[in-house]
Amino acid sequence: MPLGYNIRMNVAIRKKARELRLKGQTYAEINRELKLSVPKSTFSYWFRDLLLPPVAVERIASVSSANLRRGQKIMLANKVKSREMRIKILHSRNKSLYQLFIKNIHAKKIALAILYLAEGSKTNRSSIMFGNSNPPTVKLFVSLLRSCFKIEESKFRATVQCRADQNTDELQRFWSRITAIPARQFYKAHIDKRSVGKPTQKPNYKGVCRIDYFSAAIDFELKCLANEIEKIEIS
Numbered sequence: 504m505p506l507g508y509n510i511r512m513n514v515a516i517r518k519k520a521r522e523l524r525l526k527g528q529t530y531a532e533i534n535r536e537l538k539l540s541v542p543k544s545t546f547s548y549w550f551r552d553l554l555l556p557p558v559a560v561e562r563i564a565s566v567s568s569a570n571l572r573r574g575q576k577i578m579l580a581n582k583v584k585s586r587e588m589r590i591k592i593l594h595s596r597n598k599s600l601y602q603l604f605i606k607n608i609h610a611k612k613i614a615l616a617i618l619y620l621a622e623g624s625k626t627n628r629s630s631i632m633f634g635n636s637n638p639p640t641v642k643l644f645v646s647l648l649r650s651c652f653k654i655e656e657s658k659f660r661a662t663v664q665c666r667a668d669q670n671t672d673e674l675q676r677f678w679s680r681i682t683a684i685p686a687r688q689f690y691k692a693h694i695d696k697r698s699v700g701k702p703t704q705k706p707n708y709k710g711v712c713r714i715d716y717f718s719a720a721i722d723f724e725l726k727c728l729a730n731e732i733e734k735i736e737i738s
Contacts, residue, residue: 527562620729631716665710666698
């Protein structure tokens with residue numbers, strides 16, 4: 504093909520691209536229109552002296568913004584999908600550990616002792632005291648306690664510790680469902696006086712649920728086990 508033909512074609516393509524740009528088309532739209540794949544750097548060179556009308560500038564900004572939002576949604580969706588896949592792989596990899604935890608009373612007791620070590624009473628109360636604001640954590644602790652020891656349900660007590668603008672009755676009903684401890688065994692809710700006049704910022708915050716179980720023997724056993732676990736040197 505003669506060299507002059509390529510030059511004329513480039514001039515024609517450049518002229519058409521400039522016309523489309525003046526109409527407010529984006530680089531991607533121009534490439535689709537021309538059925539080409541012109542680099543952005545080339546477009547920038549071709550359009551360096553163009554003075555776009557306000558309507559064209561507005562359209563380019565609008566389309567670019569819409570493309571950005573669409574790209575962000577796709578990126579987020581891909582990120583969520585990738586995370587779900589990683590979680591699925593991890594669940595599969597650790598399935599045997601979950602089964603061990605479910606079936607082995609010793610594994611359960613170790614988990615219970617570690618939870619008690621982290622969130623339980625550090626004083627010599629001669630009874631169980633455990634508090635946390637995360638419902639699954641509280642539910643796990645109570646479930647493990649019931650599974651590892653012969654429990655008298657009447658010895659359970661619970662206390663909701665919350666902020667001044669929260670509904671204590673609703674919170675007690677919520678934590679009663681989580682712990683399976685009857686509402687009649689809840690002490691009067693404790694309201695943090697420092698929160699008066701300060702709205703709760705987290706809409707899903709349910710306060711702290713403190714669990715009491717009156718058993719000096721279980722408290723002593725868990726603390727002894729936790730103390731021994733603390734001494735273990737992990738290599």
